Amino acid sequence: MPGFTVSFHPEDRFFAFLRTVGEISCREGRLSGIPVAVKDNISTAGIETTCASRILEGYIPPYDATVVERLKNEGAAIAGKTNMDEFGMGTTTENSAFGPTRNPVDPSRVPGGSSGGSAAAIAAGLVPLALGTDTGGSIRCPAAFCGIVGLKPTYGRVSRYGLIAYANSLEQIGPMAANVTDANLLMGVIAGHDPRDSTSLDFPYLHTPDPEIRGMRIGVPEEFFGEGVDPRVASVVWEGISLLERKGAEIVTCRMPSMAYALAAYYVTCTSEASSNLARFDGVRYGPPADTKKTWHESFQERRRDGFGEEVRRRIMLGTFTLSSGYYGKYYAKAQAARNQVRADFERLFREVDVLAGPTMPTVAFKFGEKSDPLSMYLSDILTVPANLAGVPAISVPCGRVEGLPVGLQIMGRWMEDERVVDVGYAFEQGVSR
Amino acid sequence: MITERDTEHIGQLADIAIHREELAAFTSRFNEILEYFDLLDQVEVVESIEGRECNVFREDEVIPSLSQQDALANTREKEEGFFRAPRVM
Amino acid sequence: MTDTTKVSRPTGDGISFSEKKGTDIQNHTETANVGMNRDFSDDEVIIGLEIHCQLDTRTKLFCGCSTDYRDDSPNTHVCPICLGLPGSLPRMNKKAIEYALRVGKALNCTILEESEFSRKNYFYPDLNKGFQITQYDKPLAVKGHLDIEGDDGEKRVRITRVHVEEDPGRLVHKGGVDRAKYTLVDYNRAGIPLIEIVTEPDFRSPKEARRFLNKLRATLEYLGVFDSEKEGSLRVDANISIQPKGWFDRFGKGKEDRGRVEVKNISSYKGVEKALTFEVTRQKNSLRRGQKLESATRHFVEARGVTTASRSKEMEQDYRYFPEPDLRPLRVSDWADRIVIPELPDARKTRFIEDYCLSPTHAATLTGDWQIAEFYDNLPNDLKTSTATATWVADTLLGELNYRDMTIRGVPLSHFKELLLIRQSGEITEKGAVEVLRSLLDQQKERGTCELPWECIERLGLKVLGCAAPGGKDPVTSAAEEAIAENPQAVADFCKGRSEALNFLVGQVMKKTRGCAKPADVNRVLTGILSRGE
């Protein structure tokens, strides 16, 4: 097989990467020799994969995630593993056990999270393409904060095989890039059916972005401009939406009542699933070895106390509680019901409009340490979680700035209409650049 | 309301040790968050009969396993092909 | 059973978390059963079973690793999925579901329209993922039954549910679980498909429980989904209590007068009856001493035939079940309708009685094991319709196997068919046939192979001795002449008309010919010589 080597020695001033691969061998393909950064919760054979957690330090997967395999088949150079909030649990990348990534636009601010390393790597120009993962906004939030493009695909469109699970029913791997065209290219490589993921669906992605949006109906849910949304961000996003209108789309305001409890439903679901997903890190098969001088439970309890960061422990305990006997009905079951109502809301709205638009994040990037209490941090995910709860595609594209800080425009589409949200994003990008 | 004793109990259920000095902070955070979760009380549970994707199977065909060496590659606590874990008693 | 029988999930009730810590099992106030003089003959034994069987698929439940691990080194049948490596995802083995559906149908269960897999969360080193994928409130099949021979005639045992789950790994504690400094873990077994069958507490004696297991095993083997010979392929948990007679039928589960004991870790058919019998005695003794019977978990120690109190806190476990998000639900009731169930033990028994004119007892024995039933069914027609053959297989062959603690498996059945044919032809005597059988089984047990029946007959000199026409020289005649010469008194008695004397002489001849002469020949030859001598 004809192969070649790519060198990758970036000046990583913002700590985007946890580790890089200096000399990368690749083959010919659609991504021949293009360096692609991979979030550290995606398994890479032979390259340490830690989810930015002490509990997985030293773990070298014996296999590639399906998306990595697909990248390699298309000649991509797997450049390194990017920093993230530990196990994806965060909105700032401050929860990395190895230190925070800084926002290349303003290094005194967070890059967003949890795929902050991937977003920063692109924003800093270290790589043109990166993979992120999005459980409740973890691709779109850092894309918005760093002024790049990030797509959360329809649930099932991209294989999760090899993605170290945080909240299985919500998360998807997706492309991040400086522009829609590149994100679209990466999406075409990673999407497609994978029998190794039982939730994967057979909808290949073969698409060339089309900026024509005349006659398209764009819904704008009032709730996306409600309480907690910075008015300056709201106004920048409204300007963006008017640009789409000028390009021929019809703007329809609408309502999404399930937003009232969407965030609660999201946090109950993701913490419940996480409490179970993160139980396997017992140090027996991989990770820093368990202390065999102690008993199983002693060793396990201490490993989990010392190996997980505070936010991870909080979420595991929350999820343990919401699943526990006597509370399952109050929390988990209710959250699933709420989730169904979010789905129903989307279905109802998508009978009237083709896509929904609004801000990606209620604010611009925070200063480090700005959000110190967990609940207010959780609340900043309010605009991104609905797409995850319903499994529909959503893209964030750069849409102007507030005091020099990027703002993201979020476009959500019907189930399996990733192409359409990409098209609207592309139309917007074209409109802005003209 | 969750008490500090409850937090300890949740820690036990979750098999996570909690440092004494963290207990109060964890408890008050839990209470804030759980109070927020009470928003879900207004949601009515209806059994949804939506046509979810179902019956995803694979055939009963053998796929080569990892070698013992590869299986044990990520730990140094091993013995005669076994993983070594802490004692259970 | 504490978790699986409670199918419906309690809904949130907002009670304080601290109040929830007790166990679910209620201990009712003890009234009548305290006191030394109480008559306990009015009590009855209530037993329910929870049976785990490994399904005999080629690959594991959620990955393509081979299930044929028993003779291999540890951790050689493992992959990212069954090692629980981060990022791996389960993939459902279609065959395992098909097998489970066969079982559900054969046990007359309702196959649920929609069933799903759930995670059972607990922390133990044999779990590769920190949870076990099993089924909880939506099992594959529910509400079935299996008829057995009960203590008082035919009995219908109700099946609560049948579900599929993955086997955990295997733990090795060097020097015993109490003294081992650490635990060794082998994940070869992790992910083997298990079927869990839960019965209602319908057994009233350990014997009934044992009979049920035998019938269940036969049924599973008839279905071709289970291999009872594989070590550790069956594991049973039993719950057992002793209640005042009639109490249970009147008040039902959960309202028991006395505590219920969960006996875990029974891994053989014989062990079930042993463990339960031990428990009955232990609980009765406790009652006799006026002790209160508390609900508890005990472990069966096979080697000592006793149950011991469990130190684990299993009663307090909260498994936090929730639907497995990495697997899709099952909608397989239509599929189940299309699955054809083969002839099962009861039907075969009826056929054996009707077609082969066998007694119900013989028919029951011969159909109680699939291998034996197949063996019998494949014998030539004139053989299998004879009572003698049925007796030979059901009593002699199975008796000899049982005596050696052997099973029909691994025994060259073609040899025994040949032996039956030889026996029928009269070339060896009944006694000789048994001797050959014993020798072949001994060889088989010792070295795993055995001679051909003919070789054995030759070697042991068991071929029936020919007998020439009157006056000729053959081994029977020679032996008869010797016997006559050596026993003048018997000859004299015979001449006086004492017929017992002839029997004595026949016995002497049989002894000399080592049983290889036909009694009729011996009789004829002796009478011939004696009458000539007169």
Ligand SMILES: [Zn+2]
């Ligand atoms: Zn495997």
